[in-house]
Amino acid sequence: MDKIRVHGGHPLSGSIKVSGSKNSSLPILAATLLTREPCVVHGVPDLSDTHYMLQILMHLGAQVERASGTVSVTAEKVHSVAPYDIVRKMRASVCVLGPSLGRCKEATVALPGGCVIGDRPIDLHLKGFEALGAAVRVEGGDIKVFAPKLKGAVINMQGKFGPTVLGTDNIMMAAVLADGVTVIEGPAQEPEVVDLANFLNEMGAKIEGAGTRRIVIEGVPALHGAEHWVIPDRIEAGTFLVAGAMAGEGVTVKRVEPEHVRAVTDALARCGYAVDIGDDSITILPNGEATAQDLVTEPYPGFPTDMQAQMCALLSTSRGTSSVTENIFPRRYMHVAELKRLGAKLRLEGATAVIDGVDRLLGAPVMASDLRASAALVLAGLKADGTTEVSRVYHIDRGYEHLDEKLMELGAHIERVKET
Ligand code: EPZ
Numbered sequence: 001m002d003k004i005r006v007h008g009g010h011p012l013s014g015s016i017k018v019s020g021s022k023n024s025s026l027p028i029l030a031a032t033l034l035t036r037e038p039c040v041v042h043g044v045p046d047l048s049d050t051h052y053m054l055q056i057l058m059h060l061g062a063q064v065e066r067a068s069g070t071v072s073v074t075a076e077k078v079h080s081v082a083p084y085d086i087v088r089k090m091r092a093s094v095c096v097l098g099p100s101l102g103r104c105k106e107a108t109v110a111l112p113g114g115c116v117i118g119d120r121p122i123d124l125h126l127k128g129f130e131a132l133g134a135a136v137r138v139e140g141g142d143i144k145v146f147a148p149k150l151k152g153a154v155i156n157m158q159g160k161f162g163p164t165v166l167g168t169d170n171i172m173m174a175a176v177l178a179d180g181v182t183v184i185e186g187p188a189q190e191p192e193v194v195d196l197a198n199f200l201n202e203m204g205a206k207i208e209g210a211g212t213r214r215i216v217i218e219g220v221p222a223l224h225g226a227e228h229w230v231i232p233d234r235i236e237a238g239t240f241l242v243a244g245a246m247a248g249e250g251v252t253v254k255r256v257e258p259e260h261v262r263a264v265t266d267a268l269a270r271c272g273y274a275v276d277i278g279d280d281s282i283t284i285l286p287n288g289e290a291t292a293q294d295l296v297t298e299p300y301p302g303f304p305t306d307m308q309a310q311m312c313a314l315l316s317t318s319r320g321t322s323s324v325t326e327n328i329f330p331r332r333y334m335h336v337a338e339l340k341r342l343g344a345k346l347r348l349e350g351a352t353a354v355i356d357g358v359d360r361l362l363g364a365p366v367m368a369s370d371l372r373a374s375a376a377l378v379l380a381g382l383k384a385d386g387t388t389e390v391s392r393v394y395h396i397d398r399g400y401e402h403l404d405e406k407l408m409e410l411g412a413h414i415e416r417v418k419e420t
Contacts, residue, residue, distance in 0.1 A: 004396070006363070020069060022045055022050065024191075026092045034203065036075060036077075038072060039226055041230060045401040047399060049090050053090070078104065095173075097109050098129075098171060101147065101150070102177040102178070111142065116370045129171070134146060153182055157171065163188040165192065173196075176205040181219070187215050189299065189300050193210055198210070204223045236400060241268060245286075245314055250285050258282055263302055264307055265277065267293065271290035273290070295311055305328035307372070308332060313377070316342075316345070316380065317344075319357055342381075366388060377390045378404075378414070382412055
């Protein structure tokens, strides 16, 4: 296993290009199962999560070719059983359920299990499949869904913690080939859901309202191949903007959709940073110390849970006392104990982290636990005096395309070393 060694105190400057969105690529790659014709997807980031998705597609019988960021998939003959030994590596594998059910009228996917950010139920996905006429069985650790025929239905995607992103994706992908009209009430409105809907429409689906509170899907007999560019990764963009805020002398992220990052740029502006927004770039300028603020994570367009850990790192060195409340994954605070090892002062009160800003952080060995917490620890290391070693960086490699190399391009003194 690798670890990343960060030597703090070196200012960042310059610009980086944002990669294609991981959370768009995964469902879009799964959607290629819905047609026997070739699909070409551009801008797929080079990550372990996208590699796992390609492994699943090949296991299901699709032909897959990858040339740097372009992936070609032809799912001419596919079966619909995704085994545990692949699914356990990435819980987002659950998003092959919808297209497999839509194409094959049956699907078996190992139950993904939970992860460090919390129990990851899929009850809303299964409720949606049943509404479309599928029978759902959970046995032997597998989810089995089957439906001789899928019929359009009205489905509500709201759960205790708001809408479900992959659940909305799954129901859309099952409904596009159903008989009749499906209405999804209260769907997730994330840009990645809109990107998937756009890809499905390019394949011949009839989906309206993606990104709004109501999606209407008119079933069609079949879908054809399509070519698509994945949207920029808004969480990667946000992560680099926070890096620029914490340790930058002027950092620009390029090839970004500013509207997708608005909740983050608004939060950084509230911290007192000058944020210069262009058509497809955003520049953040230093302002000394951030001012404290109270932050709440919400479904899009609210502040994203995937940026919560990064903001905890930033607010740890702000002036005053801040609070961060996690409404999507209330246990998503694995980074708190590690940030405290760097001298940050945080305490948890239920799903709220109360952060007393400190003047300086001191480098120390810390351990990555989940994708975004790991990135937050690297950002804290950029700001800390001395050296911070982040172990188990395979978490970072799941969701960030060459994070350390991109930070090096901005002037960070950072190296990847083999964990002895
Ligand atoms: C997607 O996960 C993202 N992953 C996550 O990003 C992101 O944090 C999350 O959406 C929220 O925005 C991908 O897109 C691959 P949810 P997803 O279903 O779809 C509860 C990252 O760092 N829920 O929207 O699995 C659930 O427990 C990852 O890139 C149910 O109760 O998340 C959570 O509390 C981490 N029942 C809330 O809803 C269900 O059936 C939102 O979960 C489904 C979800």
